[in-house]
Amino acid sequence: MIKPAPDSVRPTVADRTEPPVGGRFVLGRRASLLVSAGVVSHTLWTSAAPALTYGLYADEWHLTHTVTAGIFAIYPIGVVVMLVAFGGISDQIGRRATMLAGLSASLAGALLFAVAPDVWWVFAGRALMGIGVGLAASPSTAAILEFISRERAKSAASVTMGAQAIGFAAALLLGGALTEYGPWPTRLCFSILAVLLLILLTATWFLPRHPAGGAVGDWRSRMPSVPTDVRRVFAVSSTAMMAAYTFGVLVLSLGGQVEHDLIGSPNAFLNSTVLSLFPIVMGVIGIIARTLSPRVALIAGALISCSGMVLLILAINERDLVIYLLAIAAAGGAYSLLFVGGLQVISAAAPERNRGGILAALYLLSYLSMGALALVLGAIATARGLGLAVDLGAAAIILMNVATLALATTTPFTKPHSAAPPLST
Template sequence: MIEEAPASVRRTVADRAQPPVGGRLVLGRRASLLVSAGVVSHTLWTSAAPALTYGLYAQEWHLSHTVTAGIFAIYPIGVVVMLVGFGGISDQIGRRATMLAGLFASLSGAVLFAVAPDVWWIFAGRALMGIGVGLAASPSTAAILEFSSPKSAKHAASVTMGAQAGGFAAALLLGGALTEYGPWPTRLCFWVLSLFLIVLLIGTWLLPRHTPGDAGGDWCSRMPSVPKHVRRAFAVSSTAMVAAYTFGVLVLSLGGQVEHDLIGSPNAFLNSAVLSLFPVVMAATGTMARTLSPRMTLMIGALVSCLGMVLLIVAVSFCDLVIYLLATAAAGAAYSLLFVGGLRVISQAAPERNRGGILSALYLLGYLSMGALALVLGAIVTTRGLGFAVDLGAAAIILMNLATLVLAKITPLTMPHSASPPLST
C-alpha cells in the first residue's frame, strides 16, 4: 500500500515547481526517473560489453580460459569491494553524488578498454567498471523508486528490470554489430559506451541535489546492513537475487563459447543476436510480472529457472541449438521474475532511511556469487571441459532456486507499511 507522502516530501515537490536556485537547471520528476533508469541500464551494459570480445582478446594475446574468466571475475570483485566499503554511502551523501562517482569510474574503465594495448589494461578497465557499478547500482535502483509517482511506485521494480534489459540488449546487439561490421572490433563498442556514459553524467549532474544531513550517521552506517525486522524479507530477496545474477556467469562468461560450439559461426553479430534473446525475454516478462503478487512472482521464477537449467544441460550435452534457445528464453524469463519479485519484496520492507544500504547488501550477495562462480567455472573449463562446467553451474543455480521456492512459500511477505519514498537525491 502506498501511503500519502509526508509534508516534507510534498514541500519538496512544491519547491521543484519553483525556478532553480542560482540559475542551475534541475530536472523534474519524470526526467529524473528517466536518467535514473539510464544509470541502471549502464550497469548491465558495462557488465555485458566485453562478452563478445573475450574470444578476440584470447586470440590476439593467446589467453587461456582461466585468464578470460579472470577478466570476467574481476568485475564482480570490484563491485563487491565497493559495496562492502561504500554500500550505504548514498544514504549519507545522496543518490546523485554517488551515481556521479560511479559513472565517472565506469567511463574511465570503458576508455581503458577502448585504448588497451595489452591484457593488463583490460584487467584495470574491468576493475574500474566494477567500481563504477558498485557505486551506482543501489542508488540508481533507489532513485527509480523515489522518483516514481505514488501511483506508479509499485511498478518501480518493473521499470528497473526494463532498464537492465535495455542496457543488456544494447551491449549485445550494438556491440555485436560494431564488433562484426565496424572498424576496430575490440575498441569501437567501448567508445560508444563511453559516449553513452558521458550523456548520463550530464543528466545525473542535473538531478536534484541531496540535502546535507538528510540521512545522518557515521562511517559504519555507510556499509551495507540489514535491520533486524527486515531480515526475513531480505533472506527471500537475496536468494532470488543470487539465483538471478548467477545466470550472468553462464550467459556472459560461458555463453559465447557455448553458442560458438552450437552455431558454428564466427559472426559476432549472429552470436550476439542469439544471446540477446535473454534480455528481450527479460523485458517482456518484467512487464507481465506487474500483475502478479511478489510471492507468486518468486515461485514461478524459481520453477522456470529450474526448467531453464535442465534445458541448458540437455542442450550442451546433445549440442542442440533449438533446446539452447529455449533454455536462454527460460533463463531470461526466470531472471526477470526473480529480480522483480525480490526487489518488490525488499522495497516494501526497506525503511526509507536505510534503503540504499539494504539494496547494496542485496547487490553485494548477487555480485559476490557471480565472482565466485565465474572463477570456479573458468578453472573447471580449463581442466575438465565446457560441458562439465555448465552442468556444475546449472546445478548450483537449481539449488538456489529450490531455496528461493521454499523461502517464498513459508515467509510472510505482507509488510505492515512501506515508507513513502523521498524525492531528495
C-alpha cells in the first residue's frame, strides 16, 4: 500500500530512510518487498527472453553456434563488467537508486531487441540487459533481505529464488507462445517485456530511499568485496551458485537446439514448454528447500545436480527425450537447493553494511563462470558438434558440485546476523 513518506518507514541501523523532498509517496514494507522481488524476477526474465529466438536469428541471419553462444555470453559479460566496476555501489547510493539504473538499462536493451534489424543490434541489446542485471541483481536481493519481516527472515532466500523461477518460466512460456503464434516472432515478446519493465521501473521509483552507507568518493568500496572473516563461508556459497548458474548455459544457450534435435519439432511453444520444466521444478523445490538447513540443501543439491548431468549426457548420446526431461527436472531441483542453501549461508554471515558488495561478489563469480562456459561450449559445438559440447559442459558442472560437496561438509556456518526491525505498512 502507498502512504505518505514521513510515516512509512522506521529507521534501522543499516538503512535509515530519509524523509522525501516535496511530499513524495513511498511504499510500505510489504509492497516494497513485492517490488524488490519483481526486480529479482526481471533478472531471470531478461536472461531467458531470447532463448526461443536464437534459432530464428540463426536462420534469418545465417549464424553459427559460436555467434549464437556469443549473443548469450555477452549478457553475463555485461553483468560481470558492471559487478567489477560497481558491484558494491548500492551500499553507497542505496538500493533504490541502483535498481532504477539497472532497470533503465534493461529497458533500453529490450527496446533494441524489439526493433533489431541485424545481429549487431541484438548484441547491443543483450549487452545492455547484462548491464541492467549487473546493477540490479545484488541490490534487489539485498532489498528482499531488508524488507522481509523478522519472522520470515529465513524465507528470504526462497522468496528470491521463487521470484527468479517466476521470471524464468514467464519468459519461456510467454516468449514461446508469442514466438510461435503471435505476429513479429522476434520482436513482440521483447515489446511486452519492455512494457513490463516500464511498469516495474515506475513502481521502483516509490521504494524508500536509503542514504549512502560508505565513504563518499571511495570508489574502491563500490567494487564487490568480501571481508576476511566470511571468506570461507563465501567460498561455499559461490561454488554452489556457480554450479547452479552454469545450468543456464545448457538450458538456455544450447538447450533450444538440443530440444529441436530430440523432439524433432520446430514449434517454439512446445520447445519452451519443455524448457519451462526447469523453472517449474525450481519453484516447487524452493518451497521444500526453505525447510532444510543450508548444509542439507547444499549437499542434496550437489548430489541431485550430478545425477542430472549424468542423465543429460545419457539423453544426448541415446537421443532419448524422456531421459532429457528427467535431466531438466533434476537440474531445476538442484538449482533451487543450491541457490537457496548458498544464499542462506552467505546472508547469515554477511554484515548488513557490506551486504550489497558481498552479494555482488557472489553474482560476479556466478555470471563470470556462466559467460566463460557459454563461449567455450559455443566454440566446441561449432567445431566438434553439439553432443561433445553438452558432455563437456555437464562434466564441468559435476566438478563444481564435487567442490560444493567438499566445502559444504567441512565448513562451519555462521549464525545469522540480527534481522532489521519491522517496517510499518
